[in-house]
Amino acid sequence: MNPSPRAFLLGPLLKRVSRSFYLxxxxxxxxxxxxxxxxxxxxRAADTIADTSLVAPERRLALLLSLRAQVNGEPDDGALSRIESEVAGQQAQPDERTLLESLGAALAILRETNAADRAAVRDIVTTLTTGMEFDLRTFPDETSEQVVALQRFDELDRYTYLVAGCVGEFWTKMTYAHSPAKLKAAPDAMLARGVRFGQALQMTNVLRDCARDLRIGRCYLPGDMLARHGLTPTDLLDSSASAGARPVLADLLRTTLALYRDxxxxxxAxxxxxxxxxxACLWPIMIGLETLVLLARNDAWLDPARVSKVRRNDVYRIMAASLPLVASNRLVRAWASRRMGAIEAELNAATPR
Structure with missing residues (x-):
């Protein structure tokens, strides 16, 4: 017997498109x-639309905004068929194509969701798609061979909120809604920490993926930080740029460590x-800090062939290692202190005396 659309979407399909997040x-x-x-x-469907480079950026933006409107309940009978015809067929991954073809079912599930959860889902998808919209409006076409940088750190801070910090906020709201006894701190404090939790993970992604993003014209390293070290965004494309940009990496790694402390x-709590x-909280923290260790040790962090990525086998090792730690604040602090200390040691060793 075939599963219901709800069971398929929130079961097998979610597992296939979310990979480690499904765990x-x-x-x-x-x-x-x-x-x-x-x-x-x-x-994820919205992100697939925004990232499909075979579709012109302005058309991706229009389709992205039409999906956002659908999520928020605005009627548009042709929106989903346009997404399916223009974007789904461009996907090399069959699961991504299936997801785009299943948007009608996903929106039906959303309409059936209780009012509070429905409002929260609409809010988070609206914020996340605002971050995707920012990308499409800020950066050039991936084939333009131009590189555009964010200008200031506050732009990076806002961006990391739009694409990840808001997820920590949403996660916290869902916890208070469904398991209110599971959070010991005041809601305002937890919401703020949740934002910084999400930003920690996105800053990790920004630094890990910097080489790849530069080659599609996107430099999330703020231009004013680069300028302080005599660098421009295009300088970072050079195969020997990693050493010269090391001080920028060090500054952003230390900023990211502060976010992980929150x-x-x-x-x-x-x-x-x-x-x-x-x-569910400890796994991304542990994987993220391991990624930062790899970055701190990577003397070619701007080389797209030398990406600092935790391997799948190491993810499973980290998950296994978390089990004896999870119930003890002392053991978690000790583990995190060792990883953060390893990062600081690498940064201090690379700092000129």
Whole structure:
């Protein structure tokens, strides 16, 4: 018997398109899984539209905005068929194509969701698509051979909120809605920490993916930071640029470590007995800090052939290592202190005396 559209979307398809995030979803309390999984599917579909380079940027933007309108309940009978005909067929990955072809079913599930969760999903998808819109409006066509940089750190800070910090905020709202006893700190404090938690993960992505992004014209390293070290965005394309840009990497790594400290405080505000929710927080922190260790040790971090990425086998190793730590703040702090210390040691060793 074939599964229902809901069971298929929030089961097999979600697993195939979310990969490691699906493992995190599986350990969440049951009431949180469906709204977070649905939000992920809608955001992933939007991201696929925004990233399909075979479609002109201005057309991607129009389709992205039409999907956002659909999520927010605005009627447009042709919107989904246009997305399917113009974008779905361009996907090399069959699961991405299936997701775009299943948007009607996903929106039907959203309409059936209770009012509070529906409003929260609409809010997070609206914010995330605003970040995607920012990309499409700010950066050139991927084939233009131009590189455009964000100008100031506050632009990077806002961007990381739009594409990830808001996810920490949404996650926190879902926790208070479905497992209110699982957070020990005041809501305002947890929401702020949740934002910085998401920003920590996105800053990690920005630094890890910098070489690849530069080659499609996107420089998220702020131009004023580069200028302080005599660099321009195009300088970073040179194969020997990693050493010269090392001070910029060091500054941003230290900024990111501060964000991870808030992410740890977020995790410590979850009771030790809430193992599932703690694991859902601890896994991305551990994988993120391991990624930062690789970046700090990578003397060719701007070489697209030398990406600092945690391997799948290491992800499973990290997940296994988390199990004896998760219920103890002391053990988690000790683990995080060792990884952060390793990063600082690399940065200090590379700092001229």
């Amino acid at each position: 995190t979803l599986r350990v969440l309390p049951p009431g949180m899984r469906d709204p977070i999984g649905l939000a992920y599917l809608l955001a 992410a740890l405080d977020y995790t410590f 979850i009771p030790a007995s809430a193992v599932r929710l703690r694991l």
